Every structure is written in C-alpha cells, then in structure tokens.
Amino acid sequence: SPDVRILTATDVHVKDYPTVAAVQWIGKQLEQETGGRLRLRVYHSGQLGRESEAIDMARFGAIDITRVYSGALNNAFPLTQALSLPYVFDSVPHLRAALDGKVGATVLQGFEKRDLVGLAIYDCGARSFYNVRRPIYTPADMHGLKFRVPASDIFMRMIRLLGGNPTPLAYGEVFSALQTHLIDGAENNLRSFHSSRQFEAAHYWSQTEHSYSPDVLLISRRSLDSLSKRDQALLLDISRASVAVMRKLWDESEATARQELIASHVRMNDCDLDAFRKAVAPLLADYHRDPAIEALYREIRSLA
Amino acid sequence: MEVTVLFVVFGVLLIIGVPVAFSLASAALATLLYIGLPPIVMVQQTAAGAGSASLIAIPLFIFAGEIMLRGGISERLIGLASSLVGHLRGGLGQVSVLSSLFFGGVSGSAIADVSAIGSAMIPQMVCRGFDRDFAVNVTMTAAMVALLVPPSHNLILYSASAGGSISIADLFAAGILPALLMTATLMVTCWIIARRRGYAIEAFPGFGVVLRRLVAAAPGLLLVAIIFIGIRAGIFTAVESAAIAVVYALLVTALVYRNLNWRDFLETVTGAARTTGMILFVIASAASFGWLLAYLQVPSAAVDGLTSITTDKNLLLLLMILILLVLGTFMDLAPMIIICTPIFLPLAKAIGVDPVHFGVILILKGGISLISPPLGSVLFVGTAIGKISIGETLKTIWPFWLAAFSVLLVVTFVPQLSLWLPALMK
Amino acid sequence: MAEAPIAIAPDVDAEQAVSEAEHGPRTWLDRVASLATGIAGTALVGMVAVQALQVFARYVLNDSPGWTEPVALLLLNTAMSFGAAAGVHRGSHFGFFILVHSAPPTVRKVLLSITNLVIAGIGFVLALWGGELLLDGIDIPMAGAPMPQSAVYAPMSVAGALMVLFALQRLVAVITAPAASMRSK
Ligand code: NA
Numbered sequence: 001s002p003d004v005r006i007l008t009a010t011d012v013h014v015k016d017y018p019t020v021a022a023v024q025w026i027g028k029q030l031e032q033e034t035g036g037r038l039r040l041r042v043y044h045s046g047q048l049g050r051e052s053e054a055i056d057m058a059r060f061g062a063i064d065i066t067r068v069y070s071g072a073l074n075n076a077f078p079l080t081q082a083l084s085l086p087y088v089f090d091s092v093p094h095l096r097a098a099l100d101g102k103v104g105a106t107v108l109q110g111f112e113k114r115d116l117v118g119l120a121i122y123d124c125g126a127r128s129f130y131n132v133r134r135p136i137y138t139p140a141d142m143h144g145l146k147f148r149v150p151a152s153d154i155f156m157r158m159i160r161l162l163g164g165n166p167t168p169l170a171y172g173e174v175f176s177a178l179q180t181h182l183i184d185g186a187e188n189n190l191r192s193f194h195s196s197r198q199f200e201a202a203h204y205w206s207q208t209e210h211s212y213s214p215d216v217l218l219i220s221r222r223s224l225d226s227l228s229k230r231d232q233a234l235l236l237d238i239s240r241a242s243v244a245v246m247r248k249l250w251d252e253s254e255a256t257a258r259q260e261l262i263a264s265h266v267r268m269n270d271c272d273l274d275a276f277r278k279a280v281a282p283l284l285a286d287y288h289r290d291p292a293i294e295a296l297y298r299e300i301r302s303l304a
Numbered sequence: 305m306e307v308t309v310l311f312v313v314f315g316v317l318l319i320i321g322v323p324v325a326f327s328l329a330s331a332a333l334a335t336l337l338y339i340g341l342p343p344i345v346m347v348q349q350t351a352a353g354a355g356s357a358s359l360i361a362i363p364l365f366i367f368a369g370e371i372m373l374r375g376g377i378s379e380r381l382i383g384l385a386s387s388l389v390g391h392l393r394g395g396l397g398q399v400s401v402l403s404s405l406f407f408g409g410v411s412g413s414a415i416a417d418v419s420a421i422g423s424a425m426i427p428q429m430v431c432r433g434f435d436r437d438f439a440v441n442v443t444m445t446a447a448m449v450a451l452l453v454p455p456s457h458n459l460i461l462y463s464a465s466a467g468g469s470i471s472i473a474d475l476f477a478a479g480i481l482p483a484l485l486m487t488a489t490l491m492v493t494c495w496i497i498a499r500r501r502g503y504a505i506e507a508f509p510g511f512g513v514v515l516r517r518l519v520a521a522a523p524g525l526l527l528v529a530i531i532f533i534g535i536r537a538g539i540f541t542a543v544e545s546a547a548i549a550v551v552y553a554l555l556v557t558a559l560v561y562r563n564l565n566w567r568d569f570l571e572t573v574t575g576a577a578r579t580t581g582m583i584l585f586v587i588a589s590a591a592s593f594g595w596l597l598a599y600l601q602v603p604s605a606a607v608d609g610l611t612s613i614t615t616d617k618n619l620l621l622l623l624m625i626l627i628l629l630v631l632g633t634f635m636d637l638a639p640m641i642i643i644c645t646p647i648f649l650p651l652a653k654a655i656g657v658d659p660v661h662f663g664v665i666l667i668l669k670g671g672i673s674l675i676s677p678p679l680g681s682v683l684f685v686g687t688a689i690g691k692i693s694i695g696e697t698l699k700t701i702w703p704f705w706l707a708a709f710s711v712l713l714v715v716t717f718v719p720q721l722s723l724w725l726p727a728l729m730k
Numbered sequence: 731m732a733e734a735p736i737a738i739a740p741d742v743d744a745e746q747a748v749s750e751a752e753h754g755p756r757t758w759l760d761r762v763a764s765l766a767t768g769i770a771g772t773a774l775v776g777m778v779a780v781q782a783l784q785v786f787a788r789y790v791l792n793d794s795p796g797w798t799e800p801v802a803l804l805l806l807n808t809a810m811s812f813g814a815a816a817g818v819h820r821g822s823h824f825g826f827f828i829l830v831h832s833a834p835p836t837v838r839k840v841l842l843s844i845t846n847l848v849i850a851g852i853g854f855v856l857a858l859w860g861g862e863l864l865l866d867g868i869d870i871p872m873a874g875a876p877m878p879q880s881a882v883y884a885p886m887s888v889a890g891a892l893m894v895l896f897a898l899q900r901l902v903a904v905i906t907a908p909a910a911s912m913r914s915k
C-alpha cells in the first residue's frame with residue numbers, strides 16, 4: 001500500500017547483538033503502534049558498510065537510521081569526547097545515571113549541527129585491556145607491551161601515558177597480529193573480546209575499565225522531518241524506551257560472555273584503578289581547555 | 305525491477321566494450337537514481353572500496369615483483385627451481401603451485417599471493433617456453449590455496465560475520481586438508497596439460513650447476529626467508545612484509561647485482577603504478593555495486609527462492625553453492641563474506657551443515673569466484689601481470705576451473721575432510 | 731617492458747595512431763597523463779616508505795606514530811585514482827572486447843563513442859561529488875593524522891576530472907578517425 005513507509009537502519013554488529021535486537025524491537029513497536037504503516041528494515045553485520053560511512057549515508061539520506069560507536073564520532077562531534085575520555089565514569093550505574101540525565105540529552109542534541117538527530121544512547125559496558133603476555137595490575141605492567149589502538153587520538157595518548165606502545169592496526173588484522181605476537185594486546189569491551197574470538201590468542205583479561213564510551217542511535221534529520229509530527233513523537237518515544245530493552249539484553253549477554261571466557265581458561269584479574277586514573281590525568285587536563293567538554297565533564301563527575 | 309536495472313545496465317555496458325570498472329560504476333549510479341537514493345553514495349562507496357588497509361599489499365607486492373624481475377632476482381630464483389624440477393613434465397608449473405601453498409602460508413590473501421608469485425613466476429615461465437596463458441592460469445588457480453592455508457584473514461572475517469560463535473582455531477585447522485587436496489589436484493592438472501601441450505623437458509644439469517645456481521639465487525632465497533620468518537615470528541604484518549620486500553629487492557638489485565639504474569627504477573615504478581590503478585579501480589568500483597546488491601537484499605531473495613524449490617539436503621547444498629558462485633562473481637571476496645554469511649549460514653545450519661565446514665566451503669567457493677568473470681580480482685591481477693587479455697585466459701582456464709570445482713564438490717560432500725583435523729586437535 | 735601496453739583494449743593501437751596523426755606525437759594531454767602516472771608512482775613509493783617507517787618506528791623507536799595508517803590509505807587512493815586516470819588515457823582498463831573486435835567499422839565507431847562517453851560521465855561524477863564530499867568533511871580533523879577527514883576524496887576528485895579530459899580526447903579521436911583506421915586487426 002502507498003501509505004506504508006519503510007525506514008532503513010544499519011548496524012555493523014551481527015543479528016543477535018543487543019543493539020541490533022534493540023533496533024529490531026523499535027521496528028516491531030512502530031509497526032504495532034501504526035498498524036503496519038511505519039516499519040523498519042535492519043541491515044545488520046555491516047552489510048551496508050563501516051560506521052564512518054554509515055554516518056554520512058544517513059546525513060545524505062541514503063539510509064535513515066544508524067547505530068554507531070561514539071568513539072568513531074569524536075572528531076566530527078567533539079562533545080562525544082567527554083564520553084570517551086578515560087576514567088570519566090566510575091561504574092555502569094554511574095554511566096547510566098549520566099546518560100539518562102542532562103549529559104545524555106546534551107550529547108544527543110549535539111548531533112543536530114550535522115543534519116542528524118540523536119535517538120538514543122546505548123551503553124556497552126567498560127573497555128579493558130587484554131594481552132598475550134601477562135596479567136596487568138598497574139600501569140607499570142603495561143610497560144614495553146604493544147597495544148593495538150583504533151584510529152582515535154584519545155586512545156593513542158592514553159596508552160602512551162600508561163606506558164604501553166600504541167600500535168595502529170586495522171581491526172581485521174588484530175587476531176593474526178595477536179597470534180604472531182606482532183602486538184601484545186588490545187582493548188575492547190568484554191563482549192567484543194568474546195565475539196571476536198580474540199581470546200583464543202590472548203589469554204589475559206585485565207579489568208582496567210578505562211573507558212565506557214557508549215554507542216549512539218542516530219536518524220537522518222531529513223528522514224525524521226519527512227514523518228508526520230505524530231510519527232516523529234512516536235519514533236522518539238519508542239527509541240527512548242528501547243534503551244531499557246538494550247540494557248537488559250546487554251547485561252545478560254555480557255554475563256554469558258564472561259562465563260564462556262572463564263570456561264575457555266581466560267585469566268581475568270582486577271586492577272589498581274587509582275594508579276590508572278593517576279597515570280592518565282594529564283590527558284584529562286588537555287581536554288578541559290574546551291569549555292563545552294569541561295562543562296559536560298563536570299556534570300558527569302557531579303553524579304559520581 | 306531495481307535488481308533488473310542493476311544487472312541489465314552492467315551487462316549491456318560490459319558487452320558493448322565499456323571497461324569493467326566503468327560498467328560497475330554506471331550500473332550502480334543508474335540503480336541509485338532509479339530507486340531515488342542520493343547518487344553520491346556511488347562515489348562514497350568507491351572511495352570506501354579502496355579504503356581497506358589489507359589492499360596496500362597488492363600494489364607493493366606488484367612493485368616488488370617488478371623490481372625482482374628487472375633486477376634479475378626472479379630469473380636466478382627460477383633458474384634454481386628450473387635446474388631442480390626442469391626434468392619433470394611442466395615442472396615450473398608445479399613450482400608455481402607449491403610456491404603458492406608456501407607463500408599462502410604467510411600472506412593469507414589470494415590477491416597478495418598472485419601479485420607476489422605471479423610477478424616472479426609468469427615472465428620467467430614464458431621465457432622458458434611455456435605458453436603465456438598456461439603460466440597465468442596455473443598461477444591464478446594456485447593462488448586460491450592461500451585462502452585456506454592458515455593464516456587466512458577471510459576465515460577470520462567469516463567467524464566475525466557469523467557473530468563470533470565459530471572458533472578461528474577450528475577454522476584454520478579445517479582449511480588445511482582441503483588446501484592440500486587443492487594443491488595436489490592442481491599439480492596433477494598441470495602435469496596433464498603440460499603433457500598434452502608437449503612442453504619440453506630440460507635435462508638435469510648436474511649437481512655442480514645446481515650448486516652454482518643456488519649461490520646465485522641466495523639473495524632471492526634470503527628474501528623469501530625474511531618474509532616467511534618475519535610474518536610467522538610477528539616481526540611485521542603481511543602488508544608490511546610487502547614494503548620490506550620492495551626495500552630489500554631494491555638493495556639487492558642496486559648493490560649486489562648492480563643491475564638497476566635510475567631509468568630502470570622509474571620504469572619499474574611507472575609499470576607498477578599503472579597496474580595498480582587498473583586493478584584497484586575495479587575493486588573500488590565493485591564496492592558500490594556490492595552495496596546495491598546488499599541494499600536490494602539480493603542474497604536473501606536468493607535464499608528464499610532456494611528454499612521454495614526443494615527441501616532435499618544435498619540438492620539444497622549444491623544449489624546454495626551455485627548461487628554463491630554466481631553472487632561471488634559480482635562481488636569481491638570480503639564483501640561477499642560479510643553480506644552472504646549472515647544470510648546463508650542459518651540455512652546451512654538448518655540442513656545440518658557444521659558451521660566450520662560451511663566456512664571452508666564458502667571460502668573455497670570464494671576462491672573460484674576470484675578467478676571467474678566478470679569480476680574476479682585474481683583474474684585481473686593475474687592477467688595484468690601476465691600481460692595477456694582476459695579473453696585469452698578464459699579460453700584455456702577451464703581445465704583448472706573444473707579441477708577446482710571438483711575439489712569444491714569433494715570438500716562439500718565429504719565433511720570429514722574439513723572436520724577431522726579440528727576434532728583431532730581438541 | 732613497463733612501456734609495453736597491456737594488450738587488453740583492442741582500440742589502443744588504432745587510437746594511438748589516430749591520436750598521433752591528429753595531434754602530433756605528444757599533445758599537452760599526453761603530458762598530463764604522464765604527470766598522472768608520475769603522481770601515482772610517487773604515491774606508490776610513498777606507501778613503501780610509510781610501511782617501512784612503521785616497522786622501523788615500532789622496533790627502533792619503540793613508539794608507533796598514529797598517522798601511518800591514514801596516510802598509507804590516502805596514498806593508496808592516490809595511486810589508484812591517478813593510475814586509473816592514466817589507464818583511461820592509454821585505454822588499458824579491463825574489459826571484454828569481443829563485440830568491438832568483431833563489429834564492422836561503423837558500428838565499432840559507435841560503440842567506442844558510447845564507451846568514451848560513459849567513461850567521461852563517470853569521471854564527471856567522481857570529480858563533482860568527490861569534490862562535494864571533500865568540502866563536506868574539510869573542517870573535521872582525521873583521527874591520527876593532521877589532515878581533514880575527507881582528504882581521501884581529493885585524489886579521486888582530481889583524477890575524475892582527468893578521466894573526463896582523457897575520455898573526451900579519445901572520443902574526438904574516434905569520431906574524427908577515417909573509417910579505414912577503425913578496422914579491427
Ligand atoms: Na593463508
């Protein structure tokens with residue numbers, strides 16, 4: 001029927017990943033609430049390209065909705081840097097409190113300047129270091145180890161400050177590089193460490209929890225404007241509601257991943273987080289020169 | 305209808321003689337306009353198609369190959385090989401196949417493999433009286449072995465596209481026996497064709513000559529050793545090894561063999577740059593075409609059609625391979641894996657195919673797509689290095705293609721071939 | 731050897747002859763094409779340098795610079811784009827030319843004209859939207875390297891414009907060529 005509108009959504013994660021499942025949940029709710037008039041078609045597993053490309057595709061109107069990692073947005077949307085900085089969040093409850101309040105709202109609004117509208121922020125746990133050599137307890141244990149970094153200026157500096165040797169490497173090469181000991185380690189959240197199978201090569205997971213930078217769900221300004229006012233409000237409401245759905249799925253899948261990692265004989269250890277905080281302090285000082293990031297940072301810390 | 309626009313525009317332009325890259329880009333552009341999507345996506349995806357770090361190995365290995373060729377490293381290497389196996393029928397062809405197996409054990413990429421082995425072997429084989437089409441075809445088909453001997457970044461990509469539930473160690477182990485079977489089959493094929501074409505046999509020159517040639521080839525052998533050990537020991541990546549190969553080949557040629565002047569160097573660079581432009585531009589243009597195949601959900605439509613035809617397990621498996629082969633000829637390998645794995649793996653699991661086994665089938669099939677027209681990247685690299693037209697290659701590639709397809713069938717219907725080693729290693 | 735044209739396009743020799751007859755041995759466009767090949771070659775050498783430096787920095791300096799990967803990718807795009815543009819000038823892109831080969835001179839003329847128009851069209855699109863994409867991201871810094879995020883579109887855009895020039899040159903050569911020179915060999 002001519003009244004049916006199908007919105008396209010993309011994600012680089014696989015079909016049963018919590019963010020994909022949450023967006024699929026949004027689609028179901030939309031269809032139900034509009035009697036099938038408004039639907040979502042989800043392209044998962046990176047079928048329509050990488051995250052950096054997806055952002056522009058949404059801006060140009062080639063796709064409508066996309067889910068991307070906020071770390072990939074640091075340079076185009078500087079406000080997201082406040083979320084990516086090391087040790088801004090103390091724990092998952094602290095992170096969620098900030099994202100549910102003024103911090104989350106401010107970051108979501110920041111996307112408007114480049115023709116995007118922030119629909120939701122999906123938190124995806126803490127990122128930690130893992131390596132092929134030894135357990136890491138303090139930054140001193142990182143000395144001399146080569147860690148793969150994603151293309152991010154913040155992470156590059158952070159690893160240098162912690163005493164490691166940052167080694168830029170394409171994500172696809174990480175597994176082989178760990179296996180041949182070209183690099184000693186990398187960093188990611190627990191679930192990706194598990195699903196990338198990198199634990200088959202790197203047996204030491206150290207709970208450094210250095211970054212909590214979350215995922216964001218964005219819609220093209222053009223696409224949103226093309227909907228009726230009622231549909232716009234509906235989509236925004238359902239998207240907000242999907243955060244709770246995603247969190248539940250995330251917590252469950254992270255717990256499963258942790259169990260499977262332990263069963264696969266990955267050695268996990270806790271770390272001296274204060275020592276890590278102290279080591280990266282100079283990095284924070286730099287970013288505090290930007291008043292907008294500084295304000296967000298203060299807001300986040302006030303909730304700690 | 306959108307799919308029709310995509311394929312018809314591509315097909316018509318290709319037939320009337322528009323180069324492959326421009327036919328792909330035009331088909332993508334026409335389809336985007338027809339659907340009403342912003343056509344700027346075509347340009348964006350073309351840039352993205354050339355935006356993958358692993359592609360850097362292609363021009364660098366071609367560059368290294370040109371230097372080795374011009375400076376005499378290849379000639380001495382093949383001279384040595386020829387004195388060892390020249391008395392066997394089609395001996396150099398066998399060398400090419402075995403080199404691919406060996407090199408594939410570090411590069412992980414069929415295109416890097418054909419760039420590296422091909423630029424060293426093909427011109428030398430032609431010098432020694434082999435037909436150009438034979439030299440090119442042997443080298444191209446042998447390159448697909450690289451996909452299956454570990455390490456294979458395509459198997460890693462498959463594991464990731466499947467959501468990470470499949471062990472990469474299992475996949476690596478599973479690829480070994482099929483890779484060896486493919487190697488053996490291609491060597492036999494090579495021998496049969498060499499016999500039929502009556503390629504001359506060289507007399508064994510005696511151990512004195514072999515020893516002298518060994519000394520002459522030592523710098524070349526050292527390069528092979530540096531690459532192999534360097535990657536295996538984690539000193540550099542496969543991509544970095546290509547740059548190391550260029551630097552080393554330049555040093556040996558300029559300082560040891562004293563065989564490369566400034567003019568030669570410029571010509572080498574020019575030749576490598578031209579080949580790079582042609583090959584990478586096809587790969588880049590194919591990205592926008594692949595984007596539309598995914599956007600229009602062609603693979604899922606194919607699976608839907610498939611399951612409506614039959615429920616017989618073996619027939620489904622066979623049809624699935626055929627569909628993947630056809631899709632694979634219109635997509636490059638990495639996008640094919642990313643786009644098709646989430647759609648075809650669930651069906652494979654449903655009919656009882658082990659995901660590890662399916663991974664091996666998918667990658668092996670991908671290898672055959674790489675040497676199939678109209679869009680096989682290995683076909684482009686091989687013919688560009690071999691300085692031969694695709695048409696001439698295709699006239700005589702079929703015995704190799706059939707041999708590879710038979711191996712694919714055996715691997716598909718004898719799951720133990722893939723699953724025995726991973727089970728043994730547990 | 732590197733100078734020998736890769737005999738993939740059937741019309742290379744015919745058109746080269748036409749081009750030489752019409753414009754003299756080397757037109758300014760031929761020089762532009764040589765320049766494009768030179769840029770592609772320089773990018774290739776640059777890629778070797780960057781990759782080698784990456785290994786050197788990792789072991790000798792024990793600190794890897796963050797700019798090597800983005801710069802290597804920019805150089806890859808440069809080598810591809812300018813190499814592809816030069817490929818248009820030489821008529822050396824991959825294709826299937828059986829029909830063009832077997833067609834009578836008049837049909838051949840038409841087919842070659844269409845081909846060069848299509849190439850010019852794609853070149854125009856790359857130049858135009860490549861430029862737009864370049865400007866669109868010009869004020870966003872790239873992660874790891876001090877250049878704009880959209881820098882990769884610069885070589886593609888310039889090379890697209892060169893493709894238009896080279897394809898139009900070939901088009902003119904095809905249209906003005908006497909029928910005899912269009913005969914397939
Ligand atoms: Na391999």
Ligand code: NA
Pocket residue numbers: 632633634635636637673674676679680681
């Ligand atoms: Na293909």
